[in-house]
Amino acid sequence: xxxxxxxxxxxxxxxxxxxxxxxxxxxxxxxxxxxxxxxxxxxxxxxxxxxxxxxxxxxxxxxxxxxxxxxxxxxxxxxxxxxxxxxxxxxxxxxxxxxxxxxxxxxxxxxxxxxxxxxxxxxxx
Numbered sequence: 001x002x003x004x005x006x007x008x009x010x011x012x013x014x015x016x017x018x019x020x021x022x023x024x025x026x027x028x029x030x031x032x033x034x035x036x037x038x039x040x041x042x043x044x045x046x047x048x049x050x051x052x053x054x055x056x057x058x059x060x061x062x063x064x065x066x067x068x069x070x071x072x073x074x075x076x077x078x079x080x081x082x083x084x085x086x087x088x089x090x091x092x093x094x095x096x097x098x099x100x101x102x103x104x105x106x107x108x109x110x111x112x113x114x115x116x117x118x119x120x121x122x123x124x125x
Contacts (some may be wrong), residue, residue, distance in 0.1 A: 001052045007062065009124045015042040016115055019108050037109035040064070046114040047071055073093030077121070081113050 019038035022030055047067035049057050054074050058067055065083070072078040118124045 001055060005049040005052040006047040008052065008114075010047040012042040012045035012049065012107070013115065013124075015039070015045065016108075016111050019111065023105065023108060028039070035105070036107050041113040043107070043114060046111070046118060049109075050074075052122070077115075081110065081117055083110060 015038040019035045019042065022034045022038070024098075043064055045069065047064065047070075048058055050071055051067065051074070056070065056074070058070060062070075062085060068078065068081070
């Protein structure tokens with residue numbers, strides 16, 4: 001499970017970088033869908049990785065909201081990550097649910113917050 005967790009963390013960091021690269025483009029060139037999906041995958045991978053690292057294998061169908069709930073159940077400090085304004089948390093990653101640029105930056109902010117939180121707690125480096 002530790003190896004799988006590490007791979008998920010690597011994937012999450014890569015997707016976060018891809019989302020950031022897209023956000024750094026001129027606003028008229030930003031593809032909101034790419035920011036949203038890369039951020040969603042990063043969030044999902046960070047949460048799944050953490051659960052696997054704790055010896056918990058989440059369901060493949062679990063939503064981000066469900067994963068987050070499990071993480072909070074294991075570590076109360078996950079409360080520091082605020083999912084408010086993250087409209088796609090109850091949707092599966094396969095859904096095409098994404099909204100405008102102002103909303104996708106919130107998705108990115110949450111993914112970035114998870115990255116920072118896990119680094120602060122020395123869970124990832």
